[in-house]
Amino acid sequence: MAAFAPTVVICIDHASVTGGQAKVAIESALGLAAHGARPIVFASAAPVDERLAAAGVEVVCLGQHDLLGNPSRAAAAIQGTWNQRAAQALGELLARLPKDDTIVHVHGWAKALSPSIAAPIRASGLPRVYTLHEYFLFCPNGGFYNYKKHELCPLEPLSAACWATACDAVNYPRKIWRSARLTFARDYAKLAELFSDYVCISNYQEEIIGRYLPKGVRLHRISNPVDAEDLGRKSDPASGDYIFVGRLSPEKGAFLFAEAAARAGVTPVFIGDGPIAEELRARVPQARFLGWLPPAQVRAHMRAARALVFPSLWYEGQPLTVMEAQAMGTPVVVSNVCAGREEVADDETGLWFESGNAESLAGALTRLKDDALVARLSAGAHDVYWRDPPTLDRHVERILGVYEEIMSRRRLAA
Template sequence: MLTVVICADHAHVNGGQAKVALDSALGLAAAGARVIFFAACGPVDPRLAAAGIETVCLGQKDILANPSRLDAARRGIWNGIAAKALGETLETLPREKTIVHIHGWAKALSPAIARPIRASGLPAVYTMHEYFLHCPNGGFYDFQKSAVCALIPMSGACWATHCDSRNYPFKLWRNIRLFIAQHVAHLAETFSDIVLLSDLQEQVLQTCLPKGAALRRVMNPVEAEPLGRKADPTGGDFLFVGRLSPEKGAFLFAEAARRAGVSPVFIGDGPIAAELATAFPQARLLGWRAPAEARAAMRNARALVFPSLWHETFGLTALEAKAMGTPTIVADGCAAREAVEDGVTGRWFRSGDANALASTIRELMNDAVIADMSARAYDAYWAAPASLERHVAEILAVYEKMLAGAPSSDPR
């Protein structure tokens, strides 16, 4: 029997990364694998026990939730407790049929997990949900300039630049953590295989990925039902779904909507929510909504707007909207563009350009255009849905190649 040890910072859904890790664990268990879910932070999602998944949860706080800033800083760089517990978990597992799969480490597990993984001799794979393996702030993005960062990670210019969303001392702490990850833990070299989610990711990381790493492609699962084409695709609003933070482009959407003469609708919460409401009183901020409510809102929307200013790793929301039969307007500089066939299932616009986005919004105010795109989006998604079953089949194929020692189609 195949054993898979899935490692994540959290044992419950608190964002897209954890959701994929948990969904993958549940899907693999349903497919007959023995799954061990290893996490630093609780609470533990009750679905894990119900599915017969063994769980090792350390009950720790992540970096931001830790009331002791000193302990958070120390443990964020080197979580010795997590390393010891992971080593104890791995040492009893069968070497010939076990895979270690890391979905996240930067919020709690820390670079320290590299040592017990290497000591175990087990093949390990990393899913690139973000860019913390190679960029100090995890996004190749300058939060102070609100622009994609072109600096070489960990170069002198990188160390000297305050690009963090918080403050420069926090940026320096992140640089120190990545230095430890690269030169003490050798975290990136721990993984024989790296799962990428988009073509853009591969372009962004082409100079960073460790030589010899096998690059794999696995589709993240989308939670959706085949509801049929929309009865009235011309109704509804232009909708944003996601975290309300500067890099997600919420201000850009609100400004473009004002220029286009429409009222933007936002589902989500985040640090700029109050500022956004004050600056754009015509905007409707609905706050956080449960996943089922968010999907229903996407189904009822005229179009989803995905105006992200940074690269993203994929942009699952665009794929969810497509499953609902809702066209997406997407920035051409982010990976979510790969879920949209420009002019067919949605539209691309020039990233960061409010006038270009406003023009595209006006274009999709045409009922005939939006009706055609809606039908095409729905049909295109359900011709090859990003289901959990597909995700599991693709990840099992990766595991099989890892156990057989097979190289990728693009060995580095």
């Protein structure tokens, strides 16, 4: 049990695991509770993860739709711009908490909570911190990525060229709305300026967003927690499949993997689902599609795989899939422009390839037909990961250190 045990209000769009962002927020809450702190999860969208109640974690969930799940586009647009109900409920929550040992930690706002959370957080006067899982604070579509051209976007966010560019995954009107929302969040809510401290989840991520952060903020590097068991080195590392785990969408590089696998003469295996699933099945009938699987089954497939292929075309934050695969002793083939490359030592724990280049990825897959190379990379992946594993306990210890630093500065300034 930690001697320092603050009350932590964790703000997140969803109260259940819908992706890496929610997964980290919820598991952080569970870890904080186990260390003796008092986490309170404040979320907009239901359902609520059952583990939270089992661990005695207080949850304030508004039971709202997220923006994509709202049957009314007009209601979604209003909620996404200014979620008045969230602002009111968060204000009521913060008002009843002790002022001397409470901190507000925001993990996400763009999918349901909206910039409205800035008002009650600012009014509370409580210390606060923001974890940069993605880039919605600085980029209208959250990724510095052109979803129409399927390439990284070099434009200055909210510049004239940015406003004029149809880069949204859905359509140009949604891009305009998102640009207006970011302008509102920046100039009216002043959401980014609200935080004195930011948590960055990879060094590469810091390179991407460093110039957009408000002046004078403190940046803390804390890895996401990974739930894994040390199973030792693989006894037969060169068996198994080339697997892809994640959302089947263009920016994740699923089409690229399919094309490269065909060139290399290997069978791609897809674990996950998404908007391009049917098109992938039509294009690549020889591929295997396993859909979404429970976490334990995903880890079993990772353990059995010859390699995990992570061909993402956008920056990412810190892909948990890459780390989970290496914990299983599985080499990772990773794009050289996404943050996942930071976890992979080229030719030591996996292979890098040139982002968006099917021939380069095919070359990496072909190299991995060499059993001796796979065995060497597998041993390297396992050993490097378990030398300093990013466990939940370590994550919580480090985040508690950040909380304590913030509160100490606040007491000194009083």
